[in-house]
Amino acid sequence: MTPEPTNIGPVSGKASVLLVDDEQNIVRTVSICLEAAGFEVTAFTDPLRALDAMRDRAFDLAFFDLKMQPIDGLQLLREAQQLLPDLTVTLMTAHGSVDSAVEAIKIGAYDYLQKPFEFTELQVYAAKVLEHHRLKREVLSLKEELARRSGEAGAFVTRSDRMKKVIDLAIQVSPSFITVLIEGESGTGKELLANLIHARSPRADNPFVIVNCTALAENLLESELFGHVKGAYTGALRDRMGRFETADGGTIFLDEIGDLAPAIQSKLLRFLQSREFERVGETATRKVDVRVITATNRNLEEEVGAGRFREDLYYRLNAVKLKLPPLRDRPEDVPLLAQHFLTRSRKNAEIDQEALKALTAYPWKGNVRELENVMERAVILSRGGAVHLHHLPEEFQNFAATPNHILSLNEMERQHIIRILRIAKDLDEAASLLGIDPATLWRKRKKYGL
Numbered sequence: 001m002t003p004e005p006t007n008i009g010p011v012s013g014k015a016s017v018l019l020v021d022d023e024q025n026i027v028r029t030v031s032i033c034l035e036a037a038g039f040e041v042t043a044f045t046d047p048l049r050a051l052d053a054m055r056d057r058a059f060d061l062a063f064f065d066l067k068m069q070p071i072d073g074l075q076l077l078r079e080a081q082q083l084l085p086d087l088t089v090t091l092m093t094a095h096g097s098v099d100s101a102v103e104a105i106k107i108g109a110y111d112y113l114q115k116p117f118e119f120t121e122l123q124v125y126a127a128k129v130l131e132h133h134r135l136k137r138e139v140l141s142l143k144e145e146l147a148r149r150s151g152e153a154g155a156f157v158t159r160s161d162r163m164k165k166v167i168d169l170a171i172q173v174s175p176s177f178i179t180v181l182i183e184g185e186s187g188t189g190k191e192l193l194a195n196l197i198h199a200r201s202p203r204a205d206n207p208f209v210i211v212n213c214t215a216l217a218e219n220l221l222e223s224e225l226f227g228h229v230k231g232a233y234t235g236a237l238r239d240r241m242g243r244f245e246t247a248d249g250g251t252i253f254l255d256e257i258g259d260l261a262p263a264i265q266s267k268l269l270r271f272l273q274s275r276e277f278e279r280v281g282e283t284a285t286r287k288v289d290v291r292v293i294t295a296t297n298r299n300l301e302e303e304v305g306a307g308r309f310r311e312d313l314y315y316r317l318n319a320v321k322l323k324l325p326p327l328r329d330r331p332e333d334v335p336l337l338a339q340h341f342l343t344r345s346r347k348n349a350e351i352d353q354e355a356l357k358a359l360t361a362y363p364w365k366g367n368v369r370e371l372e373n374v375m376e377r378a379v380i381l382s383r384g385g386a387v388h389l390h391h392l393p394e395e396f397q398n399f400a401a402t403p404n405h406i407l408s409l410n411e412m413e414r415q416h417i418i419r420i421l422r423i424a425k426d427l428d429e430a431a432s433l434l435g436i437d438p439a440t441l442w443r444k445r446k447k448y449g450l
Helices: 024-036 047-056 073-083 095-106 119-151 161-173 190-199 218-226 262-274 300-305 311-317 331-345 353-361 367-382 394-399 409-423 427-434 438-447
Strands: 016-020 040-044 061-065 088-093 111-114 180-183 208-212 251-255 291-296 320-323
Touching: 016 024, 016 047, 024 040, 024 119, 040 047, 047 073, 061 073, 061 119, 073 088, 073 095, 088 095, 088 119, 095 111, 111 119, 161 190, 161 320, 180 190, 190 208, 190 251, 190 291, 218 262, 262 311, 300 311, 331 353, 331 367, 353 367, 353 394, 394 409, 409 427, 409 438, 427 438
Parallel strands: 016 040, 016 061, 061 088, 088 111, 180 291, 180 320, 208 251, 251 291
Antiparallel strands: none
């Protein structure tokens, strides 16, 4: 009699396993073993019922016996590849069927496991297969994201000669292994440029891994980059692969590299010199083949001079420097980019001249990212029609004046205060630049509704 599935339906946080073997004792013991290791197991002795299950839901891993009736493990594998292309399959085989198991690997199985095996052996093996499966899914996700970004018409929409020179140099260095440092303010497109370099390189079919160096504390960032072993620190419940290992064969993009703590700077320098590292809590040395692209919104030369960034690391990273100009230094790109973001959201949409004039005159402290957000807002407020000045945020009204538009003294003062507020780091600095005390600035902000 065919047993019911061990578990029906997904269990939150658990990896799902499909187990198929026509020997009921093996199904029962393997299920107990994998469930004890934290897996959700759905088990069948009838491979046809397993096919029905695959039509209804997805699984992470599968263990198929090779010799079964009415269809064997090879046929079940072929059917599974059609139904669940992301499924990671292991064939279980007796000693005399190894040749058939090797054939299964040729047609898409991850590996084969020879019977009999110990419980502990199976649990360790299943954990290894799950790590492979998750890495495969992550790489696929990264490739899809890269394809989406690379496929966007006008990923670098520009008329600026300065911008074109940067892009041309990026394309020239793409085929090489050379380390690239990208400098630029937030929102200028550093990650997009790194994507371009990877997509134009021989590594394009391999992982493109992004790490934001400001997102994690120092101890967590070291583990994120280099991985750790179980017990390396409180909360390290299992071995974990780092981002450098994930990027093996591909490219790693380290964003905001200027924020790295000194200890991490030392480890990164060693990696750049030897391509070797150790996981946190481990003595074994590992070696990977990874191209490194870094980015920063800081001036690293000044950081070196101030003693906050290692000089030897700076020169390692600075083999090729690409400096992205801020949007305010290429105003010719603003109308083009604004129309691009508008068209991407709504075909045949238009921006009137008054709105374009305000967009072009605006200083764009947040660069292209800020422009994209403003146009997304305008699309919503314009409700299918053309984008006019009143669809832009209030501060843009002050950047639409023409030579024929006579401004009052109060309006001139209001616009000047707005401009100073945008470039000052805080209200005290703004008051100082305006030549007034902070209390007077507070009254004027209240007067003008700022």
